[in-house]
Amino acid sequence: MDLDEKPTCETVPGLPQKKHYRQRAHSNPHSDHDIEYPLTPEHMNWDKYFGEFGEERRVEFADIGCGYGGLLMRLSPKFPGTLMIGMEIRVKVSDYVNEKIQALRKHHSEAGHYRNIAVLRSNAMKYMPNYFRKGQLSKMFFLFPDPHFKNKKHKWRIITPTLLSEYAYVLREGGLIYTITDVKELHEWMAKHLSEHPLFERLTEAEMNSDFVVEMLYDSTEEGQKVTRNSGEKWPAVFRRLPNPPL
Template sequence: MPETEVKATISKSTGLPRKRFYRARAHSNPLSDSHFPVPISPSQFDYSLHYPQIFTSTDQVDGSRKVQFADIGCGFGGLLISLSTLFPETLMIGMELRDKVTEYVKERILSLRVTNPGQYQNVSVVRTNSMKYIPNYFEKAQLTKMFFLFPDPHFKEKNHRRRVISPFLLDEYAYVLKPALTEKELEADPVVKLLSSATEEGQKVARNGGQTFQAVFRRIVPSDQTS
């Protein structure tokens, strides 16, 4: 992109990318084939590419510094940005299928890193199909939180297979999640308060006087298992 075009897409007042240059369709077909790189396994995920101030290409990623939060279908990244400063020591990533929206989030994060030195180094975004490739990014019990905010409900029965929440996919999500929180931990979790207000979709619902309904799912471990 020519330098003049790059400057045009960045707001002079905020230093952030202008969303109108990254508009895309509200939804994408998760069953269609898209062409983007996908790691063969979680060990092949390049942390230095996403978190360059934390990792170098020669770093060995240990268990304490792996991604712990994943926002599935992160949209324009509102929740990620809010969580980044709330949990500055936690690595988190947004996963988005739409290419223009993913590019916007990338530019938004880069701009925030420039204007806020030392901050937003723990957050990133990747263009991918979460319904197909979750096991390629995360190991068993790696994540402490997964977010699915305002997903397309696909009301028509013929489109139920496009739902990001389904009995089949819940098995995969459970695999990459750590065991359940206690009730006390859940009540004290500051993230719950952000679920309806941090995202662009949530803000739109609020402006229109609508309602949001939250559901928090926790991975339950059988009594004869420890992980």
């Protein structure tokens, strides 16, 4: 398939319907969600998610809080040889994404599309280093994360100084963190903490404009589409993982 040609989801039979997988948007990441997770990345069985297509490959893209998987579906044909994982804490939502991926794989079985994407139910705030080796990822996505407006709940936000050190650990040098939100205060919060971290630098506007992935941030997710329908504003920011300082 030409990389500019997108396999369409609209006419695929057997796709799950979102109305059967609705779940509250907010989830306490510090609660016990009874999640199974590997002790170390070496204990992670990726064959369960990618089968033979994942042999001799490692996951490189991680969509944190992937929601209904819109970004994964958009990225898949653009990076057909790259393994991508969506991490979602909500049971019904992750079930929906998995069933949609399986239906798309079945429908496109001859062409082999969508074999490079998968979803796992997990809490990225707790278990990120359990899944990924040091410097394994090249892209991480944080699209329209929960703003947790109350001051006492800011510790629940997906971007904090402590978590950024974990993200820097699993992200390779030169790797990118993509963020976007419709909440200006949250955008400023994420940009502030990422800019202050010694292992990240913000991309310039020119650099962002030259990255075709940035355009996908706006409307690939259900949240982004809702903001568009309501004529709301969106604030993106992208940060590059810097080399480790010399010892």
